[in-house]
Structure formats: C-alpha cells, structure tokens
Amino acid sequence: MKQASEVQKKDTIEKVVIIGAGPAGLTAAYELSKAGLPSTVVEKDSIVGGLARTVNYNGYRFDIGGHRFFTKVSAVENMWEEVLGEDFLTCKRLSRIYYNKSFFYYPFRLPNAVLRLGIWNSFLVVASYMKSQFLPKLPEDTFDKWVSNRFGNRLYELFFKTYTEKVWGIPCSEISAEWAAQRIKGLSLMQALRNTLLKGQNSDKEAVIKTLIDSFQYPRLGPGMMWETVADSVTGNGSELLLNSDVRKIHINNGKVERIEIAQNGETKVLTGSHFISSMPMRELVEKIEPPVAEEVRLAARNLKYRDFLTVSLIIDETDLFPDNWIYIHDPDVKLGRVQNFKNWSKEMVPEKGKTCLGLEYFCFEGDGLWNMSDSDLIELGKKELEKIGLADVSLVTDGTVVRMPKAYPVYDSHYKDSLATIRSYLEGVSNLQLVGRNGMHKYNNQDHSMLTAMLAVKNILGESYDLWQVNAEQEYHEEVKAEEKASIREIESLSSTQPKVPEPIAQKAGSEADQVLVSAFASLDKFAFAVSVGIVSAIVVFIATIFLIIKGGPNVGANLGLLSQYFAGYSVSIKGALIGFAYTFFWGFIFGWLFAYLRNVSTGFFIFKIKKERELSSFRNFIDYI
Amino acid sequence: MNDRSDEEKLLQAVAMLNAKTLGFVIGALLGLAIFIATNWLVIKGPQLNQAGEYVMGPHLQLLSQFFIGYSVSFVGSLVGFVYGFAVGTISGALIGWIYNRIVIFRQKY
Helix, strand or coil, X not given: CHHHHHHHHHHHCCCEEEECCCHHHHHHHHHHHHCCXXXXXXXXXXXXXXXXXXXXXXXXXXXXXXXXXXXXXHHHHHHHHHHHHHHEEEEECCEEEEECCEEEEECCCHHHXXXXXCHHHHHHHHHHHHHHHHCCCCCCCEHHHHHHXXXXXXXXXXXXXXXXXXXXXXXXXXXXXXXXXXXXXXXXXXXXXXXXXXXXXXXXXXXXXXXXXXXXXXXXXXXXHHHHHXXXXXXXXXXXEECCEEEEEEEEECCEEEEEEEEECCEEEEEECCEXXXXXXXXXXXXXXXXXXXXXXXXXXXXXXXXXXXXXXXXXXXXXXXXXXEEEECCCCCCCCEEEEHHHCCXXXXXXXXXXXXXXXXXXXXXXXXXXXCHHHXXXXXXXXXXXXXXXXXXXXXEEEEEEEEEXXXXXXXXXXXXXXXXXXXXXXXXXXXXXXXXXHCCCCCHHHHHHXXXXXXHHHCCCCCCHHHCCCCCCCCCEEEHHHHCHHHHHHHHXXXXXXXXXXXXHHHHHHHHHHHHHHHCECCHHHHHHHHHHHHHHHHHHHHHHHHHHCCCCCCCCHXXXXXXXXXXXXXXXXXXXXXXXXXXXXXXXXXXHHHHHHHHXXXXXXXXXXXXXXXXXCCHHHHC | CCHXXXXXXXXXXXXXXCHHHHXXXXXXXXXXXXXXXXXXXXXXXXXXXXXXXEECCCCHHHHHHCCCCCCCCHHHHHHHHHHHHHHHXXXXXXXXXXXXXXXXXXXXX
C-alpha cells in the first residue's frame, strides 16, 4: 500500500533541485537517486563536501577541522559503509591539551593530570570543586557559571575558558548557560539511574561498550573521499552536479518555489523543479528570495551570526612529529586553537612517508584581522606559533597553504532563537522547499544529523511527513553507545521521534514506562501522611489489644499489657485506659512514621544527588569535544 | 522526556503506596519474626526461672493472651506465623490505604 502511494507520488515529481553539495545536499541526491529520481545539485564551490570536504594540496590531503565518523543513527552508518566499503578505517584516538607549556591527555587521565598540574594545583582544583558544590554561582545564566558550578572555577579557568573563547570569539560570561546545557547533554538523569540500578545485570554488556572517546572511523582519504564517491555515484545515475554555481535568486510564487537563478562561469541559468532542498546558509537564502521577503524576516535573517574558520596547512620534513590525532591549544599566548596531524588520521593523507602535514586551525570572523591576513602572513604566523609551543622545528617547514571556511559554525547568541522562529514561520508557507544540514537550518548539527535531515527530506518528497526540526532536538546525543543499541530499534526510535503521525514507537514506550517506574521508586514519601497512617494503625492495635483483654476478663485483667503505664502515664487495661493508650500510641506512631519517611526521603535524595554529580563529572571527560 | 522534566518529575513526585503489597510485606516480616523468635527459644530449650522452675520462653508465651492457640513450641511457631502474618497484613494494608487517602486529599486541596 505504502509502495503504491510512493510510486504514485513519484509520478508527480518532475525534478528535485538541491542547493549545496555538502553532506546534507549529497545525501539527499544519493537517496533520491536510490529511489530512481534524478536531481540537480547546485554547489557554489569548486569541490564537493562542504564543511566535510578534503582539500588536496600537491597530494597532501587535509580536512577543514577533523571529521570523526560516528553516529547512533544506523541509516547514516549504513550509508557510510555502503559508500566507503573497505576504505572506511577504524582509528585509535589520541588527543592532548597544550596549556601552560605542558601537555595533558584528553580525555583526562588522572595520573597525568596530577603530574602536570602538581600536587598543590591539584589540591586547589579539588578545593575549588568542593567550593562550587557548596557555594554555586547564582543565577546560573552564563556559560562560565554553568561550567564553574559543575567542575569548579579552577578547572574552568585552566581548561575551558581560553579554548571556548577562542572557538566562539566571545567571552564565556556572554555565552548563554542554556547553550552549554543543550550542547553538553551527556547521559540523562533517568538513564544514569537506570544504569546504576542495573549495574550488576549489565556487567557483561558494559564490557562491549564502544566509545568514540577511544576510537573512531575515518575514510582512507579523508571525509572528502566519502562525498566525492557519492557525487560520482549520483552523477553516474543521471543526476546533475553543477559546481562553481552561485544561487542568485529564488523565485517564490503562490507559496511555492518556482525556479532559481544561478550564475555559473559568468552565465545565468534558470533551474525549475517540483521540489527544492536547501542546505545553503539560511541568512543567504532569505536574502535571495524574490519577491523580497517582509522586512521583519529580512532583519531576522541578518541577525543570524556565524563563526568562521581557517586552516593553515604546513608540510614539514619530519617523519613523526607527535603521536596525537589532534592537540587542543588552550594557551592564551597564541591565537592557534587546534593542531591536526592528518597523517595520524590516515597514513594516506600524506603522499611522502618522510613528511608530515599539520593543520593549524584558527577560529575567526569573516572580515576580521585574521581572516584578512594574506596567506603568506598566516603561514608565517602559523610557523611562529608552532615554534612557540614547541611542536615542530619550523626550519623543517617546506611548504604551506591556507584554506578559509566561512560560516563553519552557526552562533547561538541571545537573538538567534527569535530570529530562527521568524524565518521558520515564513518558510513554512513555502510548501515545496525543505531546509537541511547545519547552515541550512542554522543548527549545530554534526555530519550524521545533517545527513539524517536530508534522508527525511527525501522521504517527505516521497509522501511522508517528517518534522526535520526534531532531528538532534529530542534525541540524546552523546558519544558513548553500546554495540547492541545499534540495532534497528535505535533507528526506529530516532526516525519516528521526528514524525508525529507514526503511532507511539515501541522503544520509546518501553523507555517511558521504565522512567515512570523510576519516578515512582524515587518519589518522596509524604511525611505527614505516613506519620498519620502509622500513628492511627499503631493506636488501633493498642486500643484493640486493651479492649480484647477487658472482654476476655479473668482474675488479673491485662497484668502484662498494663506495664505500658510505665511509659504511658495514666494508661490501664480499662475503657478509659484504651482511649489513653490510643492517644499515646498515635503520638509515638506519628513521630516514628514522620522520622521514617524523613530519613527515607533523605537517603533517596542523597542517592539521586550522588548519581547527578557522577553524571556531571563524567561529562567532564569529553567536555571539550562538545564545544 | 527531556532531562529537565526528568529532574522536575523526580523532585516533585510524591510516592503512592501499594497497600496490598505493603500489607503483604509487613505481614510476612511480622509472621517470620514470631516464627524465628519462637523457634530460637525452642532450640535454646527451657531456662531456669527465679522460682527454680524450668520454663520455655515465659515472656513470648504472653502472646497467647492475644493469639489463641499460640505457645512457645514448634507448632506454636506456625500458629504465631499465621497470626503475625494476619495482623501485619491488615496493619500494613491499613497504613497504605490511610496514607494514600491523605496524599490524595492533600493534592486535591
């Protein structure tokens, strides 16, 4: 039935035009091609891959930022494996932080960290952490407070402040705490509680935890290899790929995109289609719409900000410089943010065995001092800073090049949410246009989530109705996954959570039921209610026991129960005594019940607090990867 | 379920008791306590009292004032278990029932 409607739907699709040949755009073309639908992909640049491209300079290949391949979405992983086959390598990860003339393993290793920091500094780190737990900085509204409250101010100052400010170009005191909370999700509290309670049962499963922290997958010739192969595949199947093609105008009429105008090699071309998918930066998209959008929408688009990025690539006449894949540079004395050693990602990234290619990464804003520096000045700056941190002998640098990447990161500033809502509200009225990818949606999607938005966009063209904005919004995304979780259930969960019309998925239901059980198990006892109920029942027991002995009668009525009068003054085995006993027992039962409930709540609360703190501290291990 | 709502739910949730289960648990515990206490005295054997007589668990024997048929003997331990279980079950279930009524009442008003 579904297939029949898909075929019917295909008949109404004339042509799909895709703007952008990055991971999202090419995934859309690939999925359409698999469904037997050719498309036209328009790319502004001369090469494919977008942010996940691999630049080839005289045979030396390098990424625009390192792209580890990891996903919890099996549809994405399947596509990677399908495209790359044996060219998909598994690499061991080694990365360190350079700070204060020392190298710290990252993720942190305690002995190394203590050795590098020294005993006194380590003590201060612990003291600062304790202080943050007892005297948190409130209100917790900025990134610096958010991090300090979790890890202590000293660790924040040592390891997070400088690097975060280098990456985002704004003081940590101006970055919203909400961003940190969204970006650095880690395990949910419920998941952490479940893991703790099932620790014993899961000991075998824990052994098979596969962690991106320790290893990752990577194409033999860099991420660009993936997208070059996909581009070859889609063009081979009849799709069109137009490189060096800049979208000039997007004509919208009656709530539909009618055509787009592109400039290619000085010529203007018009492309029509029944469906359009855009991964171009949202700000540019809005500016190119004809007739021009309302001023409010235009202003909202102008408010969207981006962080840009440039790589100074240096070729060095040295076989092995250092063993790391990359090194974070936290030192405030240099502008350098990160150093990639591409040879350690894949040997084949470097054509000559005796040489090394380093990527020196600088975060900047388009048009600022760094961005506008000449290539030769940037190479000199790179060499100078490399020497300063002692990573290489710059006299051995034989060549270098610079690659500038505008709009590498969408900035989540205080205006972006409102601006995004305004633009989305306008674009929702354009029925045949879907936004995908990182810049296309102005959303900090990693490669896999960008691909997932494109996969769902294609499904929508084929008749489904997925909400692309739910991708990477509700799903937990952290870099630890149990191997078993890669089963299809995970895919169903991740996909169906984006589609309102799908009935409640089994996996999600099971999870929420388990969560309900956890909530019930850890819920507080109502102290007053428990005290009253224990008081009443104890009082009834004493009352009935007294009355029972009176009814039973005998020569010495209730001689033993009467001993209660030693504690309950005025008590006797009589009707009056039964009432007095009732009152006394109610009082003591109430006190006992209240204390029991109080202590039970305190111990449960302490357990939850402990799990919460452990969860927060565990996120410290790979915190920087999320920045 | 997002993380914030998880925490809010955990912090705001008030436990409801399963009266039947609570009754069963308290009943079983009380029954077992009497059963073990009785058999402990049986194993220890008769002890000399102040009057120079050998008696078996004179204090626990007082339970027979309420639990007709109970004695400090193995058979008595079984009888005591039944009584203890019955009293515990009723008491526990009553505690759970009263607790739940009060919680519902307090949530309503």
